[in-house]
Amino acid sequence: MAASIHTENLSREYGGRLALTDLNLEVQPGEILGFLGPNAAGKSTTVKILVGMLKPSSGTARVAGFDVARDPLEVKRRIGYVPETAALYETLTAREYLALVASLHHQPRTTAQARIDELLERFDLSHARDQRLSEFSKGMKQKVLITAALMHGPEIVFLDEPLTGLDANAALVVKELIRGLAAQGRTIFFCSHVLEVVERVCTRIVIIDRGRAIADGTAADIAARTGTASLESAFVSLTGQRDAAQVTQDLINALSR
Amino acid sequence: MAERNLSWLGIDRIQWQALVVAYLRMDGRRAGGASRPGRDRAITCLPPTAA
Numbered sequence: 001m002a003a004s005i006h007t008e009n010l011s012r013e014y015g016g017r018l019a020l021t022d023l024n025l026e027v028q029p030g031e032i033l034g035f036l037g038p039n040a041a042g043k044s045t046t047v048k049i050l051v052g053m054l055k056p057s058s059g060t061a062r063v064a065g066f067d068v069a070r071d072p073l074e075v076k077r078r079i080g081y082v083p084e085t086a087a088l089y090e091t092l093t094a095r096e097y098l099a100l101v102a103s104l105h106h107q108p109r110t111t112a113q114a115r116i117d118e119l120l121e122r123f124d125l126s127h128a129r130d131q132r133l134s135e136f137s138k139g140m141k142q143k144v145l146i147t148a149a150l151m152h153g154p155e156i157v158f159l160d161e162p163l164t165g166l167d168a169n170a171a172l173v174v175k176e177l178i179r180g181l182a183a184q185g186r187t188i189f190f191c192s193h194v195l196e197v198v199e200r201v202c203t204r205i206v207i208i209d210r211g212r213a214i215a216d217g218t219a220a221d222i223a224a225r226t227g228t229a230s231l232e233s234a235f236v237s238l239t240g241q242r243d244a245a246q247v248t249q250d251l252i253n254a255l256s257r
Numbered sequence: 258m259a260e261r262n263l264s265w266l267g268i269d270r271i272q273w274q275a276l277v278v279a280y281l282r283m284d285g286r287r288a289g290g291a292s293r294p295g296r297d298r299a300i301t302c303l304p305p306t307a308a
Contacts, residue, residue, distance in 0.1 A: 073267055091286040092279060103275030104268075132286075 002065055004029050004156050004187035005050060009059035011211075012045050019045045021211040022059065027204075029155075032178060032188040034202030036195070038239045042211040043191050044084060047158055050189070051081045064155050077105070080149035082142075084160040084191070090134035094125060094144050097133060098151065105152040112151070119147045123170065138165035146174060156187040163197065175201050199231040209239045 005027040012020040020042040027033050037043045048054035050063055052072030061068045064078040089097055095116055102112035120129050123143040133141060142165045149157060159178070163171045178188050178201055192198050198205060199219045207215040207222070215222045215238055219231040226234040236244065263273050 089279065089283060091283045096279070096282065100275055100279045104272050106271060 001029060003027060003062075004031075005033075005061070005063050005189065007050075007059065007061045010046070010049065010056050010061050011058045012042075012049060012054065013057040018211050020049070020056075020208075023208070023211075023213055025206065025213070027187055027189065029187050030182050030185045031204055032182045032190060032202045034198035034205040035189060035191045035208070036193075036198060036205060036235060037208040041208045041239070043208065044160065045211075046208070047081075047160055047189070047191060051079060051158055052076055077152075078155045080152070080154035080157040082145050082149045082157075082159045082162045084164070086145050088133045088141060088144065091132055093130050093132055094120060094136070095129045097144065098148055101148045102151055107152060115151060116147075119151065123147060123173070139167055139170060142166055143170060146177075150177075150181075154186070156189065157181060158189045158191075160191045161193070162190070163192070163194065171197075195232045195235060205231070207235065207238055214238055 003026045005025060007023050007025045010020060010023040010025075011018060019040075023042075023046060035043055035046065045054065049056050049061055050068060052063075052068050052075045055069055063075045066074040066078075068075050089100070092100065095113075098116045098120075099109075099112060102109075102116065107115070117126070117129070120126050123146075125140060125143055128136065128140065133144065136144065142162070146159075146162060149159075157178075162174055166174060175197065178190065182188055182203070190198065190202055203218070205215070205217065205219055205222060206213055215225070215234070217225070219234075222238075223230060223234045226237045228234045228237055260270070263269060266273075268276070
């Protein structure tokens, strides 16, 4: 079976500084890949390259069988993307915004309207569908973004901190949705700092630090390899440059002065 | 000619029409554009268009 995502020596440089170095990654259909790393590790850079928003400095990336640098539009037709920080057209209503997204995906108007209404209802947003997005709370906007990313039935879904702003009920729906999409054979590329969620939802985890992949396996594999009891401890052991307790004490001391 | 220009932008006629309608609607509401500075970045949530 062809990989959904395949990268070979993928690298990206910003003004002489390497943000991503020789990333080799293969993700199969149906996998839920948790992509973790400390701040500025290169996660967002990787995602932006894979969704065709950023060109790699060297190396190659294929998504859904297409080279992201040569065929970015073919890639975009087959993916859904929930960015970490997104701008919405806030003077449009939720329905208008989603109808725009549907048109950009060439979905017939009647099918799209039915789908929009159904998804908004599932996300408990029916009552607000004709309200402008500027009147939406952060969590409501996040639900609209997730809906927009999934409306066209993408083969591969990139989620960058998708649970941000969602209440516990909505977060639970999204987590179940992720599992359901994977069960249909769709690939999920999941970036998050919430390790408990990643541990529970993802079938495989890749950790990157300073632009390099440093661990790849299930949460249990990674914990075992680092001799720790949980993914959180393994993450700290692999990426922590300073002892967290010491950092906390230093901060308290600094604030007390 | 128009088709060639649109192709250069990475969109087709249907996508162009959808964007024009949305922008006219937003302008009609006197605010328009994205919710933060750098309104061109808003398009990044609206695949599939040019990179």
